[in-house]
Amino acid sequence: MGLYKRSNRDGPATWCIQYFVNGKTPREAVGPSKREAEIVLGKRKTAIREGKFFDVRKETNIAFGPLCDRYLKNMQPCTRNHAPISVTKRPPRF
Numbered sequence: 001m002g003l004y005k006r007s008n009r010d011g012p013a014t015w016c017i018q019y020f021v022n023g024k025t026p027r028e029a030v031g032p033s034k035r036e037a038e039i040v041l042g043k044r045k046t047a048i049r050e051g052k053f054f055d056v057r058k059e060t061n062i063a064f065g066p067l068c069d070r071y072l073k074n075m076q077p078c079t080r081n082h083a084p085i086s087v088t089k090r091p092p093r094f
Contacts, residue, residue, distance in 0.1 A: 001018065001019040001020060001041065001045065002017070002041075003015055003016065003017050003030075003034070003037045003038065003041055004016055004018065005034075006029070013032065014029050014030070014032060015029075015030050015031060015032065015034050015036070016028060016030060017030055017037055017040055017041040017044065019041065019044050019045065019048070021044075028040070
């Protein structure tokens with residue numbers, strides 16, 4: 001766990017934090033202030049210790065059928081010289 005400074009080519013450097021939770025190492029860019037980065041890191045450590053840290057990323061599980069429908073809806077026609085794709089609708093059992 002810690003903070004580090006990431007330099008930017010055009011502008012002030014950005015302070016970032018890194019911590020460990022649930023076997024992962026999330027990294028967050030905080031801003032140009034080292035003090036603010038220390039405060040945010042302290043908040044994350046406290047939330048992890050108290051069991052209140054919840055990752056804001058939401059994993060979505062999509063069934064194969066709707067995923068296949070979405071693919072067929074957005075699929076671009078093949079314009080190359082090799083064999084064209086002949087899939088126009090998904091099989092009924094999916």
